[in-house]
Amino acid sequence: MTEKKWAVIDIGSNTIRLVIYAKSHSGSYKEAENIKTVARLNQYLNQENELRTEGITLLIEILQGFKEILAFHKITNIHCVATATVRQSKNQGEIRALVKEQTGFDMNILSEKEEAFFGYYAVSNSTPIDTGITVDMGGGSTEITYFENRKLIHFHSFPFGVVSLKKQFIKSDPVTVQERKRLAEFIQASFEQLPWLRNLQVPVIAIGGSARNIAQIDQTFKKYPLAGIHQYVMSFSDLQKIQMYLGQLTIEQLEKVEGLSKDRADIIIPALEVFVGLCEFSQSYSFMFSKKGLRDGISMKTNMTDEALLTTDQIINDSVAELLIDYGVDRGHASHRAKLAETLFEEIGTYYPCENKKTLSKFVKKGAGLYYLGQYIDDDSSSQHTFYLLANQSINGLLHKDRLKLAYIASFKNKTLLKQYFAPFSDWFTKKEMEDIRMAGAVVKLATALDASKRGIVTKIHFEKTTADTFQLLIFCKGNPFVEQYETEKHIRQLEKVLHKAIQLKFIQSE
Template structure:
């Protein structure tokens, strides 16, 4: 199958973005290009709430620029949507007509509920979470949704966002105590009208969109967090309040130097977080979680998989997608290693901490352990580690992802200690021990298919007399390569598991 490309253009109130997704010949999806232009559309409205022709011309110019980028990539389908800024403009019909006439692109004007729905789809397909509230603070609107059992239950779109609130309460991005009270009162009045928002306290508040992502980046820089991803990043309410006051007290010139904060958010970040905190308090949330996906991702899934856009198993989808992006790893071999390692795990599960979690992590690690070979076979473990922690493996916490990457790239305890030192204080001593145990187990599974011929058809595993007996019930050939590898690994395995692995051929009982 040839590559297929989908372009998504999101005409938001704060910025206009393009993302181009590609389906590779192996059936995997990846982003191959993207572009962003700050627009501040909510600021461009005149006294009648209309966009002047100058702004429309700039929009046309920007969308034509994005169309050219799509054309260079031979993008088969472009889907362009507009949200709150154009939705709220008094001349929105004329704006849409002009854009379509001058760019040749039909523009979908999303309702607040549709916007919330696509944002939810982007989030739920990138996180393994059952219940919670979702918030998307845009430039001109804020969507809040409640979901239970991974299904959207109810959503509302409020007609305020970080740009419009900055314009109304925080000219120049500075928010006095009095202005803050007025902003909070304004948000509260809208939230009070929606009774359902207060019926399920204690749920996490997951944030998509620029405001929450910026909060995540500033928080990570503030605490010197050693891991770079913001997806699935939890923040406590108290930490957000501390950071909010820190940002609010800084004049703009100093605020612009805050690590983690992009220049185009310096003035709108404080009103944005003010909206976030107010809604968080009113609905009685337990903590915040930053989500790196959102509206554009939701639009992609809805376009690519119109019949079933919501993923049932986020982790399996993203692991299989990542494996398919690196087809250099021999598929039959990794499948065999995966099958063997899960059999070993089932026999030895009583000897590991959190067996359910350990099984999940070694499952993922065994599928991905060879992806580093797509960079270079020599030292592929190092490349595997890098690729895993810098790819979209959704459905794991940051610690789980780090442990999983360390298992997949395991080479010995010293290297695990180096990783733990580099990512202090994320990995505990117990985590290091888990990685050594599971990493060694993965090495044994790899040894059992060292010839990469899948010679072992069926394996019977039992523990007796201080040994881990591996009996090949069905096998092609004498397994001499595999036996040598298992024997070479026996000393290291005994140190960690207290058992000596012994491979018996089918003819040896």
């Protein structure tokens, strides 16, 4: 695509959204605007499964409002898609014609398979989960998929969602035990139709507004110290606790729950019943929220030139590459110091026992590439800004703990500052993990010093043990390394403190 902006209109059964994507410096499309309106179209379906005139009128009024916004932004590339309610409507032909006549939008009514596929596709290209279950619960349908090694294996669309389940099963306020029992039995019977879903024992990745609200409530309960909910993981017991707590509240009380949108207060209970029931039926006890869903799947599918499925490493590498461009990092310098850090880590690894060396090596390489990215904001406090930026923004492919680990390494300055960064997350890491992160940070800091002039003159490094208490670092250069030598001598003590050994530096200059 060559346009600087394009848009997706998502006509759901509960909400209708306009999402505008803008091309970033890296060339990828990022969400620039996300405008939501609650329509509850599902409530306008009559007994003959026709969308009543009131519902069609409401839909067109909303779309006409979106049309004004799109005209303001001068966007002509528009994907207008409709899901369950319009798909289930027997008068969908009439709806499509009226939408075209009164708004000019060509409304594409997604099939059950298409809706399920786009959700799966977004998850498989933005999270580290290779094998799992996706569940996208809207107002009028619920799409479930099972993917293995990132390939879609099974999909199913149930003709029920939060709005229709609430309408069918919940009449009381608060919900009664009998109502919840009937709802749970219905959900169980529905899952029984899918023998491939039973006892899969893989992570459940939930998409959509109800799942987002549940993740936000859990973060509020836990006073979660990080920003962002994409790739946020909850345990099954966390899910059950929220189910029990919210299940006893009135709608008025639910409207005051922190993290729960007021417009979802009356429909959150059916969503929880489905999520808990799904985890129980599939014996899946890891529940993750994905911010990337249907609209992102459409965007990815539209803009990806390579049809091959991405690996987790590719997803992370693409995200890191975007960060380097967005924050104006010199990519040549970043690449060189990443290679130096990787080599140095391998050399030191012979003498330093760390847990999961292969995985930590990847963090060292990425951390070196992103080192002191916070200089973009302020050079004097670049460590603090680097830590905050990386710790508090979503990085596709990295779970929150791993994102934090990357932030520690890329922002490393000294032990004292690292301890300050560790303080709110002391129960997230073992003592050994903290020691390994400190070592990785010291390696990255030293690798950055070895390319201080950004000329890439260090061609080779070799780390060796000379005595019981001393190491030697041989540094081969193809130019005068006076800047690198000064910076390396200044920062070598961070690595010496980690290894509890003296390190002698020897710069060797080639002709």
